[in-house]
Amino acid sequence: MRNANGNRLATVMLLVMPLMIYLLFYLYPLLTVASQSVDNSTLYEQFQTLSEVVEEGSPDERAAALVADLVAADRRDLAEAARNLNQERSGFRSLLINSGKKAEEIPPTMEGLIAFDKRWGQQVYWDILARNIAPITWRHFQKASGFKPDGDGGFVQAEGDDIYLRIMVRTIVIATQVTLLTLLVGYPLAYAAANGKPRLATIVFMVVLLSFWTSILVRTSAWVVLLQTHGLLNNLLISLRIISEPLQLIFNRFGTVVAMTHVLLPFAILPIFNVMRTIPVSQSDASRSLGAGGVETFLRVYFPQTLRGVAVGGGTVFILALGFYITPALTGGPSDQMLSYYIADFVKKSLNWGMASVLSVMLFGCVVLILGLGSGAWLLFKSRKGGH
Amino acid sequence: MSRAIYWISLVLSMLFLALPLLLVLPLAFNESSFLTYPMEGFTLDWFKIAFTQPPWMPAFLNSLKVAFGAAVVAVVIGGLAAMGTMLSGRFGQIILSGLFISPIVIPSVVLGVAFTYAFGRAGFGGGYISLVLAHAILGAPLVFLSVMTSLKGLDPELERAAASMGASRAYRFRTVTLPLAAPGFMTGALFAFVTSFDEVVVALFLAAPQSTTLPIALFSGLRDRLEPTIIAVALMLSLLSLMFLLVLNWLQQRSRYKTRGK
Numbered sequence: 161m162r163n164a165n166g167n168r169l170a171t172v173m174l175l176v177m178p179l180m181i182y183l184l185f186y187l188y189p190l191l192t193v194a195s196q197s198v199d200n201s202t203l204y205e206q207f208q209t210l211s212e213v214v215e216e217g218s219p220d221e222r223a224a225a226l227v228a229d230l231v232a233a234d235r236r237d238l239a240e241a242a243r244n245l246n247q248e249r250s251g252f253r254s255l256l257i258n259s260g261k262k263a264e265e266i267p268p269t270m271e272g273l274i275a276f277d278k279r280w281g282q283q284v285y286w287d288i289l290a291r292n293i294a295p296i297t298w299r300h301f302q303k304a305s306g307f308k309p310d311g312d313g314g315f316v317q318a319e320g321d322d323i324y325l326r327i328m329v330r331t332i333v334i335a336t337q338v339t340l341l342t343l344l345v346g347y348p349l350a351y352a353a354a355n356g357k358p359r360l361a362t363i364v365f366m367v368v369l370l371s372f373w374t375s376i377l378v379r380t381s382a383w384v385v386l387l388q389t390h391g392l393l394n395n396l397l398i399s400l401r402i403i404s405e406p407l408q409l410i411f412n413r414f415g416t417v418v419a420m421t422h423v424l425l426p427f428a429i430l431p432i433f434n435v436m437r438t439i440p441v442s443q444s445d446a447s448r449s450l451g452a453g454g455v456e457t458f459l460r461v462y463f464p465q466t467l468r469g470v471a472v473g474g475g476t477v478f479i480l481a482l483g484f485y486i487t488p489a490l491t492g493g494p495s496d497q498m499l500s501y502y503i504a505d506f507v508k509k510s511l512n513w514g515m516a517s518v519l520s521v522m523l524f525g526c527v528v529l530i531l532g533l534g535s536g537a538w539l540l541f542k543s544r545k546g547g548h
Numbered sequence: 549m550s551r552a553i554y555w556i557s558l559v560l561s562m563l564f565l566a567l568p569l570l571l572v573l574p575l576a577f578n579e580s581s582f583l584t585y586p587m588e589g590f591t592l593d594w595f596k597i598a599f600t601q602p603p604w605m606p607a608f609l610n611s612l613k614v615a616f617g618a619a620v621v622a623v624v625i626g627g628l629a630a631m632g633t634m635l636s637g638r639f640g641q642i643i644l645s646g647l648f649i650s651p652i653v654i655p656s657v658v659l660g661v662a663f664t665y666a667f668g669r670a671g672f673g674g675g676y677i678s679l680v681l682a683h684a685i686l687g688a689p690l691v692f693l694s695v696m697t698s699l700k701g702l703d704p705e706l707e708r709a710a711a712s713m714g715a716s717r718a719y720r721f722r723t724v725t726l727p728l729a730a731p732g733f734m735t736g737a738l739f740a741f742v743t744s745f746d747e748v749v750v751a752l753f754l755a756a757p758q759s760t761t762l763p764i765a766l767f768s769g770l771r772d773r774l775e776p777t778i779i780a781v782a783l784m785l786s787l788l789s790l791m792f793l794l795v796l797n798w799l800q801q802r803s804r805y806k807t808r809g810k
Contacts, residue, residue: 170632170635170717171632171636171640172632173632174628174629174632174635175628175632175636177624177625177628178628178629178632178648178688179629181685182647182685182688185663185666185685186651189659189665189667192662192666193658193662193665196665345560345561345564345565346561348557348558348561349558349561349562349565351558352558367562367566368565369793370789370790373742373789373790373792373793374569374785374789375745375763375785375786376748377746377748377763377767377770377782378569378766378786379569381572381770381774381778381779381782382568382571382782384770385572385583385774385779386568386571386572388774390582390584391583391584392571392572392584392585395584395585422564422565422568425565453550454551455550455553458550479653482655483654483655483657485656485657486748486749486767490771500655500657503657503658503661504657504660504749504753507660507661507664507753513665517661520655520661520662523655523657523658524655527654527655531653
């Protein structure tokens with residue numbers, strides 16, 4: 161009993177610091193990303209007076225609240241709010257900023273507002289305000305998905321508004337292509353490392369490990385040198401007279417997929433290798449002695465047992481590929497950039513934390529989905545095995 | 549037939565894996581500034597440029613500083629976390645392991661956004677502290693995993709033997725368990741160091757101009773203009789990776805030797 165208590169105390173003591181650091185410098189930052197994706201505090205704080213009357217107040221009450229908010233507004237915050245509202249309806253920026261500049265001269269009634277600018281007479285501007293000054297907003301999610309409320313409780317998607325959904329699909333397509341290729345290329349290498357003659361196995365394994373440890377940037381730069389217009393591959397093909405003009409091998413989908421496959425290859429090979437190592441050679445020998453040919457033995461006896469490794473390797477590569485940024489940025493063209501690129505872009509170019517956060521949440525959601533499917537399949541597999 | 553398929557696929561895969569670096573890295577010694585064969589003569593000029601001209605040397609030193617700091621912090625967090633997790637119950641172990649390993653599966657861009665926003669608001673700004681902290685979070689799961697592996701591989705009889713001779717829990721932990729698990733800590737530290745040293749994405753988000761790391765310098769060099777200097781730096785980095793791999797191999801052999809006794 162004394163021992164168990166001592167144990168618990170020691171455990172807590174040991175865990176306090178790592179848990180604190182994870183909480184402060186890891187979980188908290190992730191939570192801020194999640195909250196930023198729906199955060200609307202800039203607009204909410206700007207129009208706090210208005211938000212209390214915007215639903216049920218009379219026109220004059222609303223006008224008075226709006227004027228009061230505009231009078232109290234800080235110039236820079238107002239510009240930021242105007243920029244956000246302008247995304248809903250163009251022209252809102254000028255309307256809001258002009259009204260803000262003269263706010264102190266505008267009489268705080270609806271008539272006074274309309275006399276200052278006719279547009280305040282249109283209901284649509286008030287509707288947009290009402291939708292966008294709540295403390296929480298789905299604006300960024302709507303922009304990312306392209307679906308907007310149509311006013312009757314349904315959703316509509318306007319033509320050309322599906323850009324981020326298409327980028328999402330592109331990201332998944334590239335990740336799938338890369339995963340299939342790494343498995344195809346990685347399987348023979350894992351096989352040789354696990355079952356080849358000792359010398360060959362050691363060499364293959366060392367090359368895989370070395371590749372694993374070499375920085376992604378170094379390997380990507382090798383591909384840039386190989387594939388560029390006057391790069392090694394084009395020069396070789398031209399000197400062999402196979403082609404007369406250099407081929408476009410880089411800054412397109414081909415370059416992206418090939419370089420990503422190379423970079424991610426070790427992550428597919430190592431799990432397959434670990435499973436293959438545990439399969440006894442005697443099984444294949446037994447199958448051969450019972451009259452099965454080499455191909456049949458492989459397909460019916462060996463391959464099914466390696467599927468677990470293939471699933472782990474493929475899953476790892478897929479998850480890593482979904483979040484890739486560096487390799488596509490260096491070897492892809494504008495239409496080969498993945499979700500990560502746009503996330504970084506929103507932060508670096510426009511400090512648009514809302515959009516960056518929404519896309520981050522989408523990317524993270526994909527990863528969690530894959531992990532969930534993977535562990536689900538794993539549990540199913542285990543319970544099946546237990547049932548035998 | 550099956551042998552032919554095996555050999556053809558093996559040779560092709562091997563070429564795909566090994567050839568790019570084998571072909572490209574020797575160009576670091578090429579006299580011409582065009583990165584192509586045939587080579588026009590042997591020179592070490594590109595290495596000289598890498599050692600003397602900015603941004604390479606300062607970036608390399610920055611990378612060393614950040615990676616060293618990140619590895620130290622990661623070993624403390626990851627090591628304590630592993631020891632604490634080892635001592636907790638079955639259910640606790642699953643939850644804690646999940647939490648401590650989780651940074652591995654989160655896309656680095658997502659972490660980059662999270663760190664930039666949260667650290668920016670906390671006033672760390674861009675620079676060493678935020679970079680070291682962020683990289684420590686990325687490295688801690690690796691330390692955690694490698695210390696967990698080496699703690700799990702220990703023979704429980706050894707601790708029992710020490711207990712039977714009257715050693716207290718703390719004394720046993722300090723004199724028996726920790727020394728035996730030391731290779732696990734070392735391996736973890738190495739992993740954390742290399743992870744930080746090679747990390748680009750989070751660094752691109754967090755680094756200030758004066759704390760530019762080597763991967764950032766390489767990345768912007770590759771985007772700007774591809775020069776042989778970049779290949780020279782890449783070659784040196786590859787040699788460094790080879791060195792790390794050898795050290796790791798040595799550590800693992802040592803830990804095998806220790807846990808098996810004799």
